[in-house]
Structure formats: C-alpha cells, structure tokens
Amino acid sequence: MTPLTPPIRLLAIDIDGTLLNSKFQVSDGNLSAIRRAHELGVEVLLTTGRRHGFALPVAEKLGIPLWVVSSNGAITRAITGELFHRDLMPQNVARSLLEHMQAFRRQAVLTFDLETRGAIVIESAHSLNASVSRWLEVNAPYIRYMEPLEACLTDDPVQAMFCGPVAEMNRAEECLAAFDRRDEITVLKTQYEARDLSILDVLNQHCSKGHALRRWAGHRGISRQQVMAIGDNYNDVEMLEFAGFPFIMENACAELKQNGWPVTASNDADGIAVALKQVGI
Numbered sequence: 001m002t003p004l005t006p007p008i009r010l011l012a013i014d015i016d017g018t019l020l021n022s023k024f025q026v027s028d029g030n031l032s033a034i035r036r037a038h039e040l041g042v043e044v045l046l047t048t049g050r051r052h053g054f055a056l057p058v059a060e061k062l063g064i065p066l067w068v069v070s071s072n073g074a075i076t077r078a079i080t081g082e083l084f085h086r087d088l089m090p091q092n093v094a095r096s097l098l099e100h101m102q103a104f105r106r107q108a109v110l111t112f113d114l115e116t117r118g119a120i121v122i123e124s125a126h127s128l129n130a131s132v133s134r135w136l137e138v139n140a141p142y143i144r145y146m147e148p149l150e151a152c153l154t155d156d157p158v159q160a161m162f163c164g165p166v167a168e169m170n171r172a173e174e175c176l177a178a179f180d181r182r183d184e185i186t187v188l189k190t191q192y193e194a195r196d197l198s199i200l201d202v203l204n205q206h207c208s209k210g211h212a213l214r215r216w217a218g219h220r221g222i223s224r225q226q227v228m229a230i231g232d233n234y235n236d237v238e239m240l241e242f243a244g245f246p247f248i249m250e251n252a253c254a255e256l257k258q259n260g261w262p263v264t265a266s267n268d269a270d271g272i273a274v275a276l277k278q279v280g281i
Helices: 028-039 052-061 091-100 102-107 126-138 166-177 209-220 234-242 271-278
Strands: 010-014 043-047 067-070 075-078 083-086 108-111 120-122 143-145 159-164 185-192 197-204 227-231 245-248
Touching: 010 028, 010 209, 010 234, 028 043, 028 271, 043 052, 043 209, 052 067, 067 209, 075 209, 083 209, 091 102, 091 159, 102 108, 102 126, 102 159, 102 166, 126 159, 159 166, 166 185, 166 197, 185 234, 209 227, 209 234, 227 234, 227 271, 234 245, 245 271
Parallel strands: 010 043, 010 227, 043 067, 120 143, 227 245
Antiparallel strands: 067 075, 075 083, 108 120, 108 159, 159 197, 185 197
C-alpha cells in the first residue's frame, strides 16, 4: 500500500476558539487528527494571542514536538524553550501609547517576555475582573501591580493589551486609530460577542500571526501553497490570508465567514479534525 502523501507540510492552529473547545479542553477527535498529521510528516505550529507561558500547557497536551507563535506573532519559541524570533515594542512607543490611551488606562495590560512575576503588569484588577476574571486567576503568579503603569517600562514590553466589553473596546479602537504614532504599531482584535469581551492587542509594527507564519514557512522552506491554517477570530485574518489551505471555524462571527474561506465545524464539534479530513488527512 502506497503511504499517504499529505497535500500540506505545515499546519498552523489557533488555540482559543479553535483548538480548545468551550470547556477549554482539546477534544480526543482533534488530538487524534493532529497526531495523525504529525505522523504523516506535517509540522504543527500553534499560533495564539496568549503569551508563551500561558500557551505552553496546551501545547504540551498534544504530545508532539512543536513550536508556538505566541502574543499574536511577537514570539516564536519551541515548547523546549528554544527561541526563533522575538519582536518587542520599543519602550518610548509604549510610553506614548499609554499617554494617548489615558481614558482606557484601567483596561490596560503590559506583558514582558518573562516567566516570573512581572510577565504581566497592570495597575488594578478592578476594571479587568468583570471581563477576564478567569485569565486573572490563572495568571495570578505572573501579575505585578504597578501604578503608574509606565513605571514598569525599564525594558521593552512584548505588547500592550486593552480588554473589556465590546462597546467600550470599540471606543478604544477608535482612540487607537488616532494615535499619532499609529504607523509604528500593529493593532489586532480578538472578540467574543457571546461573552461581551473584546481584546485589543497592540504590538510592534508589522507584527502578526500572518507575519510570523510567513517567516516560519520561509525558514522551513515551505511554500504558502503547502500551508494550512485554522482560526476563528479577527487576529487570525493575516494568517488565513497567507495559507494556501485556510479554514475558518463554524463558531467564528458572520463577518469573518464572508471572506470566502472554507468553513469547518465548530470548536465543540472537532473542527480541526473535520478540516484535516477535507484535505485528505
């Protein structure tokens, strides 16, 4: 019997809303499909808005060697710790950003490429708790409280983040659009309407999952026609645009489904396994 030759060589998978179901678990069906792809020689790359340390437990559950693109493209690091790429925001840009976003200071978070307390810095949990209480709880050992927030900028941060109810973050997005150094940053949105939660990640210019995926594929000598990407949210758009085989999750919003990408099943219905089956894996 002739061994199956997969049509893809690289599989890029978003974590929240894609790999993880609504119970924040990896289903047995998706796990089996991913491992089968790996056995056939397909390289798996996790791509996420999470910082590396927060993504690592999920990556390790897959039980295969892989790399993780974290913080929406700012960091690419192996689960063993080896660093491939890091793109930080200059301190002076971060200071200007916080000054410009004064009205949304209580919704602001700065993250650093650390795995100790201080990896995440906020002024107060009060305003954030209503929107991301679970995230605050899980990340508690890494959070440092500092006021004013600018006081932590003794090193370049990975990113700034603003999160809260959708309507409030729509106003924050408008404010970001008026930032006089807008061409020096990238703004990526992750939105969950059912939870009334919107997250605006602000990174260095030209930083996204799409840029990171293109960089990694080039490093591996893999053409975009051999790349498959699966995602569910606005921060996945550049990644899906790059991939030769893009799939959008059924649980994605209607706006993203209008981009013409094939729609796979939801994250509660083994969407990754369904998509892989559609390409013959």
